[in-house]
Amino acid sequence: MTILGIDRHLDDTDLARTLAVDVRAGLTATPKTLPPKYFYDARGSQLFEQITRVPEYYPTRAERAILTAHADEIALLAGADTLVELGSGSSEKTHLLLGGMRTAGALRRYVPVDVSESALNGAVKELDADYPELDIHGVVADIEHHLHLLPRRGRRLVAFLGGTIGNLFPSERHRFLADVRASLRPGDTLVLGTDLVKDPRRLVAAYDDAAGITAEFNRNVLHVINRSLGADFLPETFDHVATWDATNEWIEMRLRAGSDHVVRIAELGVTVEFANGEEIRTEISAKFRPDTVASELALAGFAVRSWWTDPDGDFALTLATP
Numbered sequence: 503m504t505i506l507g508i509d510r511h512l513d514d515t516d517l518a519r520t521l522a523v524d525v526r527a528g529l530t531a532t533p534k535t536l537p538p539k540y541f542y543d544a545r546g547s548q549l550f551e552q553i554t555r556v557p558e559y560y561p562t563r564a565e566r567a568i569l570t571a572h573a574d575e576i577a578l579l580a581g582a583d584t585l586v587e588l589g590s591g592s593s594e595k596t597h598l599l600l601g602g603m604r605t606a607g608a609l610r611r612y613v614p615v616d617v618s619e620s621a622l623n624g625a626v627k628e629l630d631a632d633y634p635e636l637d638i639h640g641v642v643a644d645i646e647h648h649l650h651l652l653p654r655r656g657r658r659l660v661a662f663l664g665g666t667i668g669n670l671f672p673s674e675r676h677r678f679l680a681d682v683r684a685s686l687r688p689g690d691t692l693v694l695g696t697d698l699v700k701d702p703r704r705l706v707a708a709y710d711d712a713a714g715i716t717a718e719f720n721r722n723v724l725h726v727i728n729r730s731l732g733a734d735f736l737p738e739t740f741d742h743v744a745t746w747d748a749t750n751e752w753i754e755m756r757l758r759a760g761s762d763h764v765v766r767i768a769e770l771g772v773t774v775e776f777a778n779g780e781e782i783r784t785e786i787s788a789k790f791r792p793d794t795v796a797s798e799l800a801l802a803g804f805a806v807r808s809w810w811t812d813p814d815g816d817f818a819l820t821l822a823t824p
């Protein structure tokens with residue numbers, strides 16, 4: 503493995519500034535909201551790893567099953583020598599894709615893209631011994647803003663896995679897919695992971711596990727705001743709420759205040775009033791139908807080449823080309 507270095511399009515000051523802007527906007531709005539991207543500090547990332555192992559949270563296992571069965575086929579169809587991974591989460595999935603690309607004979611380069619440099623370093627370390635032939639070119643970037651800055655070398659397979667696209671609202675999703683499309687050239691390929699609509703009881707359980715890990719993950723965003731912006735939230739006084747919105751076909755996570763109270767956010771010079779029972783929306787996680795995945799990709803200028811689900815039909819991977 504050769505580490506080619508890291509491109510930084512974002513630093514801690516940028517992150518602190520966007521957090522401040524987003525928190526001010528979200529907590530002074532009615533109803534109150536917070537963006538899901540701030541769950542993932544070191545503790546939040548650890549809690550998410552734990553979520554992927556609770557019995558109720560099927561998406562990670564389902565996506566892994568698809569990759570285990572079809573990574574070689576995906577690699578052959580893509581014919582890529584470069585894997586670009588947007589939000590380079592778990593190295594295990596990366597491993598399956600890189601393995602497929604190696605079997606296909608073309609593997610040269612891995613480009614993990616993440617807002618967190620420590621997440622990038624983690625991803626690189628995990629792959630160290632296994633892929634001596636690999637050049638690694640890390641990119642610290644916000645995938646909602648910096649897609650045009652991605653390295654252009656090689657024939658690329660761009661992976662956006664985990665169902666994270668479901669965290670975007672439909673209009674944001676369209677813009678994101680159109681931006682990905684604009685950043686690709688002929689010969690490049692997108693592989694997109696999407697969670698699928700299913701029995702609402704299973705969906706709600708996946709976002710409200712009995713062990714309470716998702717609840718703690720949800721409250722973690724308040725710990726992040728306390729630490730980063732000098733706020734005095736009492737996270738444990740907020741209840742975790744997960745509901746299925748049948749109209750929009752998304753899971754909504756919220757935090758519900760347990761009393762009338764006021765929170766001070768020192769670094770914003772802001773106080774926020776909560777009524778007992780008032781909720782902050784912290785995440786949507788949209789679920790898809792096979793035909794909506796295809797039509798949204800088509801609307802963004804992609805042609806769908808192939809798609810796969812796990813044996814239970816819970817999750818889908820779609821291969822699309824510009």
Ligand code: AVJ
Pocket residue numbers: 553561664665666668669708709716785786787
């Ligand atoms: C990592 C964004 C795909 O939406 O299912 C897990 C995050 N939130 N449990 C998802 C999450 C609550 C997860 N993604």
